Amino acid sequence: MTSTTTGPAPTGPAPTGPATPDSPVPGLVVTRLGLVDYTEALAAQRALHARVADGEAPDTVLLLEHPSVYTAGKRTNSWDRPVDGTPVVDVDRGGRITWHGPGQIVGYPIITLPEVRRDRPADVVAHVRRVEQVLIDVCAEFGLATERVDGRSGVWVREDARGPDRKVAAIGIRVARGVGLHGFALNCDADLAAFDKIVPCGISDAGVTSLSRELGRQVTVAEALPVVERHLPTLLG
Secondary structure, three states: OOEEEEOOOOOOOOOOOOOOOOOOOOOOEEEEEEEOOHHHHHHHHHHHHHHHHOOOOOOEEEEEEOOOEEEEOOOOOHHHOOOOOOOEEEOOOOOOEEEEOOOEEEEEEEOEOHHHHOOOOOOHHHHHHHHHHHHHHHHHHOOOOOEEEOOEEEEEEOOEOOEOOEEEEEEEEEEEOOEEEEEEEEEOOOOHHHHHHOOHHHOOOOEEOOHHHHHOOOOOHHHHHHHHHHHHHHHHO
């Protein structure tokens, strides 16, 4: 099935609708949701996850933005959190604390892992590597070289004359019943000052960046969305 849809967060039947001609994604339903409150999106992806795991909905990737919010994964320490007491949403994904907000593409791949489709155990590490590869390839299409960094989640611009290692995309994943939950966040033209209140992903000796900052021009979510969609088939292994 190939479909790209737009509309409200899916809380009932799986999202379907007319394909967007410039962004077909074979094997996936890709739904652009626009700006969605984090807790609403979390409820929607959990409901969709149950339907995908039960075989009642196809593999789906939700692409959206959130209003400004901090979320904390299971490994978050107290000293990672905002020192001013800013509220944080605790969630059941991997990783530590991060920020979501306008100017950032958030992607939730609610998909059956390829290993499970082949009657093998779910390989969470391999799933994370595929998500990383999607983001590395997206950045490369924009002309930005990024890498994985051993022992650190996400996708990174390596240390250079402009500064130390800096993260352009964060990843936090959970897999249940062989189906993924949560996903990635790619900074396009987000206000990076929001990261100053926290220790992003628990990493204190590196920075955070965006496509816009690295490329020296504005890269909007609207410009980056079709590029992300082109590389999503990598998730299917």
